Amino acid sequence: MDARRESEPTPMKNRTTVERKSERELVVTRTFNGPARIVFEAWTKPELFRRWWVPKSMGMSLRSCEMDVRVGGKYRLEFEPDAMAFFGTYLEVTPHSRLVWTNEEGGEGGPVTTVTFEEKRGKTLLAMHELYSSKEALDAAGTGAADAMVETFAQLDELLLTLGAS
Amino acid sequence: MVQYARTRFDASFAALSDATRRGVLEQLGRADASITDLADKFHMTLTGMKKHVGVLEQAGLVTTAKVGRVRTCRLGLRRLDEEAAWIERYRQLWDARFDELDKVVEELKRKEKVDGRKKRE
Numbered sequence: 072m073d074a075r076r077e078s079e080p081t082p083m084k085n086r087t088t089v090e091r092k093s094e095r096e097l098v099v100t101r102t103f104n105g106p107a108r109i110v111f112e113a114w115t116k117p118e119l120f121r122r123w124w125v126p127k128s129m130g131m132s133l134r135s136c137e138m139d140v141r142v143g144g145k146y147r148l149e150f151e152p153d154a155m156a157f158f159g160t161y162l163e164v165t166p167h168s169r170l171v172w173t174n175e176e177g178g179e180g181g182p183v184t185t186v187t188f189e190e191k192r193g194k195t196l197l198a199m200h201e202l203y204s205s206k207e208a209l210d211a212a213g214t215g216a217a218d219a220m221v222e223t224f225a226q227l228d229e230l231l232l233t234l235g236a237s
Numbered sequence: 238m239v240q241y242a243r244t245r246f247d248a249s250f251a252a253l254s255d256a257t258r259r260g261v262l263e264q265l266g267r268a269d270a271s272i273t274d275l276a277d278k279f280h281m282t283l284t285g286m287k288k289h290v291g292v293l294e295q296a297g298l299v300t301t302a303k304v305g306r307v308r309t310c311r312l313g314l315r316r317l318d319e320e321a322a323w324i325e326r327y328r329q330l331w332d333a334r335f336d337e338l339d340k341v342v343e344e345l346k347r348k349e350k351v352d353g354r355k356k357r358e
Contacts, residue, residue, distance in 0.1 A: 113342060
């Protein structure tokens, strides 16, 4: 395509980790090769957010993405083809360092998500922390995911590609 | 725990990367079978089939038991630990998202550079 762009050094891919910190908490971490203000921008501007939040492998796309990023502001993500929606309220908004929001699509007592952006030498360590109301709630979220694990072999093939195994 | 999940996953996915082995699993999902049956079914030598079954056995997807002279294969009891499985799945989702986010970050960085240059001009 664009030869000049391809000849630029490809930044090394950073590793995503997920850890169940406690019975009620799940933490995802990842480093990004850019300053916190840029990573924060990609999390708070809907036109940027929608470009990465629904990867192709999900087999869905966003019909709409509304984000009123300020304390007490609401967000709403609607998918297509099915009408699934994620929505909630921003509880904390600290530019370039911290975002906290509720997840209300499952009714009251949904998990609270905290994202922190920590800049070091031009890179940003991002931590996304999900706090569930109870161990049972987190287990249930996991069971849903585990059910989805019972897939056709064709889908497993796709996962394989993601894992880069051969 | 996540590391442990990964090793398990790698073995399972490597085992599943082969069309014959996936076929064997489908076959065993319908009924137990001897290695000879499987070799016939997949038009393979006994040695070749033994190898495939060995890989599936290593990954815990198949168990075998020898009764008399016949080795019977069935779907393995050792399944991916459920929690490990969903955490890995969740990780893959976020990993895919973050790969896309990398692209957005790179683009914004380039844009900032260009804008910075314009401002200085």
